[in-house]
Amino acid sequence: MSSVSENLELVQAQIKAAASGADRLPSSVCLVAVSKRQSTERISEALKAGIRVFGENRVQEAYEHWDELRGAYEDLRLHLVGPLQTNKAREAVALFDVIETLDRQKLARILADEMAAQGKDLPCYIQVNTGAEPQKNGVLAAALPEFYDFCYTQCGLNIAGLMCIPPVDDDPEKHFKILANLAADLGLTELSMGMSGDYEAAIACGATSIRVGTALFGTRDTI
Ligand SMILES: *Cc1c(COP(=O)(O)O)cnc(C)c1O
8 A cells, every 4th residue: 555645746746737737726726635434544644744634524533533633733624524414513613624515504504603602714615416416415506596695694604615526427527517607606716526536627627625535545444
């Protein structure tokens, strides 16, 4: 298994190539290292390699990975990239720096209340179900303007941008373009899209944040 720092070099080279191909600066793409179901050894390798932005998809596991390390790395930034249950909102607001999976009104309200209670104003991404898949989280494209207005105007949330996870059996580029257009319509500049298999295409379509797990860490533990 290659080391995280070797993998990082490769990923960074590919980010650079994809960015320059799209006339963009590599620094305009934030690499979020998705550390879910990775060992503490791999995570400390990533920290040694200089990675400071991490993504987790479960609140509980994120605490297990990061609760202690948090204090040791001032510049650490944690993104929640998995579905958030409202009964975990308090813990999520306490631990994470960015919430990428805002997808329903009840959650928006509770997040706004929690942030007010904890004196925080975390950037949020609205997750969009670009493929309209019944089993997938995210708001439908048609419902996005109203949902955005609810989050921004009524709840006062800090909406940084949009996030999507394309259907596995479809051309991801199509979904990246849909997300980019939806964001442009709302005047939002941040786009969280692209994973290990398709982050180069995502960068070509304007991703400002890519969520990369296995390409950095190797295969995950299965649970
Ligand atoms: C696991 C996960 C990723 C990372 O997936 P890889 O294919 O390992 O890069 C990205 N985004 C979300 C939402 C995830 O759950």
